[in-house]
Amino acid sequence: MFAPAYLDHNATTPLDARVLEAMLPFLKERYGNASSRHEYGRAARSAIDTARQQVAAAVGAHPTEVVFTSGGSEANNLFIKGAAACLRPSTVAVSAIEHPCVREPAQELKRLGWDVHEIAVDAEGRIAETDFAAALAKPAKLVSVMLANNETGVLQDIPALAGLARAAKAWFHTDAVQALGKVEVDFRALNAAGVNALTVSSHKIYGPQGAAALVLDKRVELKPLISGGGQERNLRSGTENVAAIVGFGAACQLATARLEADAARLTGLRNKLEQGLAKLETLVFSRNAPRLPNTVFFAVAGIDGETLVAQLDRTGFAVASGSACSSVSPEPSHTLLAMGVSADVAKSALRVSLGRANSEEDVVRFLQALDETVRKLKGLAAVAA
């Protein structure tokens, strides 16, 4: 099959060969249900315990703070709906640039009498402390602000915001799904600053799809989303997906070991990419804000992003025109709109998210292909005009 160069790591990542090796036995002979008391079950239980330790170590948490779920969306739903169910309705504050799996659950809380407040971001996509403090004063008892944005890569100053939340006695959650493996994620330090929960996901760090975790301060009371056999200390019932959890643990271990080296290498590649983009008529969003080392969200003046992306796929490059989850609808990126970017410019947006398999050659060839494709599209536009 024709395999384009993959530059869409924020959407999902390929499985690391060592992760596959760790998982395979659990798709083969080690098939026990972890709740069974016999040897097959005990082996599964033990594998999950090990994976839990690995995930905890990667995020600086205690294993008992790790709750496995089937995905990041589920973990975000679990926290927002679960915490809200144990609080008296007030205001839930989420940033204006959250992923739909944080925004939508927050909106659902309206049915239970909650108000939803969107915390504005500036032109760079960063939350200002004054806006945040104003949100808390509503009063907002539940807050969620993502650590790293999936589209722009922008990082928020979570410790500062969490400190304000704690002073206002609000539970603070951060979606760290894009952050893990790219920048340091230390729950112990974040928790000390006021973060009560964070979400991480396996398939963003070269692990399998199907496993994620809500890392949770035990003081937070949560009503479970899924009831039943009582797994995960009753917070998430259902037969554990041992293979995916084992893969998640292995991926976490690898990610921690490589974090510094990966981040340095990716930053170098990203810089090279941006240097090349500067020569074309492009605008890189949030260029000067603190960002993930691998993400470049940019627009080519006057070119439709969807069209450009489709053309690039044909010439051998897999990129995105925004979040995968919302690529069903042709709406412009709500992150860019929240940053005050016009809908027209937002429609030209393109995201490159680099990863382990990408080389300098990929970047050079991508820039070439981008240049050629843009010329072609402009040429066609000129003919049509």
Place this chain on the structure above:
Amino acid sequence: MLKFPIYLDYSATTPVDPRVAEQMIPWLVEKFGNPASRSHAYGWEAEKAVEDARENVARLVGADPKEIIWTSGATESNNLAIKGAALFYQGKGKHLVTVKTEHKAVLDTTRELERHGFEVTYLDPLENGLVDLEQFKAALRPDTILASVMYVNNEIGVIQPIEQMGEICRGKGVIFHVDAAQATGKVAIDLAKLKVDLMSFSAHKTYGPKGIGALYVRRKPRIRLEAQMHGGGHERGLRSGTLATHQIVGMGEAFRLAREEMASENERIRMLRDRLWKGLSDIEQVFLNGDLEQRVSHNLNISFAFVEGESLMMAIKDVAVSSGSACTSASLEPSYVLRALGRQDELAHSSIRFTIGRFTTEEEIDYTITLLHRQISKLREMSPLWDMYKEGIDLNTVQWAAH
């Protein structure tokens, strides 16, 4: 060559069929795209694989692929079906009907709804584990909006009269949900004929991987649900979250194999199960739990009187079995399913669930028979209660001295 422990716990989980694993692995390795990525070939081919698998799941159960929603497993499907339907239709009424022998995934969900102002009737099964149709009908009220009854019971393997129950529910305008986690590949399911509105499926009970399941949601007449997982709008807004392609491919292949092999496999398994029952039923004071006829061919659930349950489990460690449902075997409570059948606690405690499957051999069955005979004898030799029984003393009349 026997591999120990001999696995006779197929209802707790099944091994992934090697043919299923083979189909899955490319989707873990080279073809890793997010199926929701619309912008490149990696995403498109993953999306196609997901739709092919959806078709295979639909075909096993006589449904339209559009009626199949992917979930992370039957527990989630049960939660989505029951909460989703109850919350959507609560304007019409707040009464639900279910059975005391349902899986915890159903019972805990209905209990949760009770805390939110819903009323739930929990029917008692007959002694053979089956639901009495007259009782079922009588329990449905004008304000009943949903009934939930599992197709095949996970502990005793009995098959409920789903077809008739569907007719009853449809006649009374009650939405009918069926947990079919233990049924796929064991009983023929045709949703074109059954008047079932919602049906939960699990992959890992039918030789597929763990972590993936599905929920059938009828379109004609149209059943609506309140989604429980919100976000990117996946699965027509009913269940948001990135789809795990490799797991879905696994479930599709597992269900395809089930469709092709179910008939012949059930024959073979029935013979093995009957061999096991024949071999064990000649032991004294052995009781079958649940109807033998209205039962899947994979299940044997037997109580061994005058043998202490925990000692029995320890004594037969060569075979991996279950005493009580796997999901709740963390606690030493006697099985609530067996209690619902009227079994005394002691007999409930000394029950073993044997569930066999695709890879079970005659050699394994024969070994198990020999093992049980030997160990039951040994344990009873040491049991003063057994001595008393042999002497003809009715234990119910004994006044036990307190210590």
